Amino acid sequence: MTLKEIAAELGVSPSTVSRVLNGRDKNFTVKPELRKRILDRVAERDYKPNPMYQSMRKKDNQQIAIFLPSYLEAALEADINAGVDAMNNSLFEKGFSFHYLVRPLEQRATYGLPQWKVAGAVAVDVRRSELVCELDESGLSYVVLNGVAGPNGSAVQADDAGNMECAMKYLYELGHRRIGYVNPYRDPKLIPIGFAEQHYSVIRRTASYFEFCLAYGLPVLESAKDCTVTVEDAVAEGVARGFTAYVAYSFEMYMEICHYLHARNLHIPRDVSVVTFNNPPLARFAAPPATCVEIPCKEMGVEAGRLLLERLERPGETEPQVRMLPGRLVIRDSAGPAIGKRQ
Known part of the structure; x- marks a missing residue:
C-alpha cells in the first residue's frame, strides 16, 4: 500500500495525506473530519512511510x-x-x-x-x-x-579460531587422529600476495589448526601452512600419509575434496570424513550432505x-x-x- 493509493481511496491529493502524516498541516487547511479519516485509513492499511524519503524531506539525508x-x-x-x-x-x-x-x-x-x-x-x-x-x-x-x-x-x-577448534574437536571426538586442513589455493601468478596478507579467516583458521594439533599431539598436513598448494595436491598428501579426516576452508573446497577422494575410490564418510566452513543452501544437497560450521x-x-x-x-x-x-x-x-x- 502506497501513499498515492491511500489518497486515491479517500479522494484527496497525495500531498494532503503527506502533510497530515508529517505534521505539516498546521498552516494548511485540513478539516478535523478529513484528518481523522486519513489517520484512520493509514492505521487500517498498516501504512508505514518510507524512512529514506522522510529523511530527504527533512534535509537530513x-x-x-x-x-x-x-x-x-x-x-x-x-x-x-x-x-x-x-x-x-x-x-x-x-x-x-x-x-x-x-x-x-x-x-x-x-x-x-x-x-x-x-x-x-x-x-x-x-x-x-x-x-x-x-x-x-x-x-x-x-x-x-x-x-x-x-x-x-x-x-x-567470525570467531574463526573458535570455529576451527569446534570442527577439530568434533572430528577428534569421532576418533580421528590424522586430521588435515585444506586452505584455499591462490595462484601466485594471479594473486601475488603473501600469506600474511590473506583474509583474516585464512590466517586465524590456519593458526588454530596448528595449535589444536600441537595441543593434542596430532600430525599436521604440511600443505596447510600456506595457500600455494592446490586442493588436489593437499588431498594427495593426506591420502599418502593416511589422514582420515579433512576440514575444508569453504564449501566449494569441500566439493573439490570430495571429488578427489571419490577419484581414489575412497568413500565419505566410511573411509574419510570431511567438515567444511559456511553452510550455503546447497550444502544439504551435496553428496554426501555436508557437515558444516555455519558462519x-x-x-x-x-x-x-x-x-x-x-x-x-x-x-x-x-x-x-x-x-x-x-x-x-x-x-x-x-x-x-x-x-x-x-x-
Missing part, C-alpha cells in the same frame, strides 16, 4: 558508502551478501540510504572514498589495508564487516549496523569495538567415526 570486493574474491559469497542485506535493513529503518562501491579484481589496491559527502562507511570482506588506512584518515565513522579495521574503526568478525553472517550484518548506528548517533563518545561471533556446528552425513571407533 544520511548516506552510507558500502565498499564491496569483487564477488570473485568474497570469502563467503552469497553468505556475506546476506549479512550486508541484514545490515542495510537495520540501517534503512533509521532513514539511511546507501551507495555501493565495487572494486574489480584488477583494481584490488585502488580504492578511494566517494567524492560526495557521506555520513559513514562500511567496508565488506576487506583484503588489503589501503581502504582501511584511507577510512582512518578521513575521520568518517566506519565499520568493517568480515574483515579487520584500523584504530579508528569498528569490526564485526553467522546475518547476525554479523545486524551487529555491524548496530555498531555503525551507535557511532553515528554518539560521535566522539563511543570507542571502536571488535565483535567476534561464534559459528554453529550443523551435523549431516559427511563425517563419521574413524575406523576402529565404530560400533
Whole structure:
C-alpha cells in the first residue's frame, strides 16, 4: 500500500495525506473530519512511510558508502551478501540510504572514498589495508564487516579460531587422529600476495589448526601452512600419509575434496570424513550432505549496523569495538567415526 493509493481511496491529493502524516498541516487547511479519516485509513492499511524519503524531506539525508570486493574474491559469497542485506535493513529503518562501491579484481589496491559527502562507511570482506588506512584518515565513522579495521574503526568478525577448534574437536571426538586442513589455493601468478596478507579467516583458521594439533599431539598436513598448494595436491598428501579426516576452508573446497577422494575410490564418510566452513543452501544437497560450521553472517550484518548506528548517533563518545561471533556446528552425513571407533 502506497501513499498515492491511500489518497486515491479517500479522494484527496497525495500531498494532503503527506502533510497530515508529517505534521505539516498546521498552516494548511485540513478539516478535523478529513484528518481523522486519513489517520484512520493509514492505521487500517498498516501504512508505514518510507524512512529514506522522510529523511530527504527533512534535509537530513544520511548516506552510507558500502565498499564491496569483487564477488570473485568474497570469502563467503552469497553468505556475506546476506549479512550486508541484514545490515542495510537495520540501517534503512533509521532513514539511511546507501551507495555501493565495487572494486574489480584488477583494481584490488585502488580504492578511494566517494567524492560526495557521506555520513559513514562500511567496508565488506576487506583484503588489503589501503581502504582501511584511507577510512582512518578521513575521520568518517566506519565499520568493517568480515574483515579487520584500523584504530579508528569498528569490526564485526567470525570467531574463526573458535570455529576451527569446534570442527577439530568434533572430528577428534569421532576418533580421528590424522586430521588435515585444506586452505584455499591462490595462484601466485594471479594473486601475488603473501600469506600474511590473506583474509583474516585464512590466517586465524590456519593458526588454530596448528595449535589444536600441537595441543593434542596430532600430525599436521604440511600443505596447510600456506595457500600455494592446490586442493588436489593437499588431498594427495593426506591420502599418502593416511589422514582420515579433512576440514575444508569453504564449501566449494569441500566439493573439490570430495571429488578427489571419490577419484581414489575412497568413500565419505566410511573411509574419510570431511567438515567444511559456511553452510550455503546447497550444502544439504551435496553428496554426501555436508557437515558444516555455519558462519553467522546475518547476525554479523545486524551487529555491524548496530555498531555503525551507535557511532553515528554518539560521535566522539563511543570507542571502536571488535565483535567476534561464534559459528554453529550443523551435523549431516559427511563425517563419521574413524575406523576402529565404530560400533
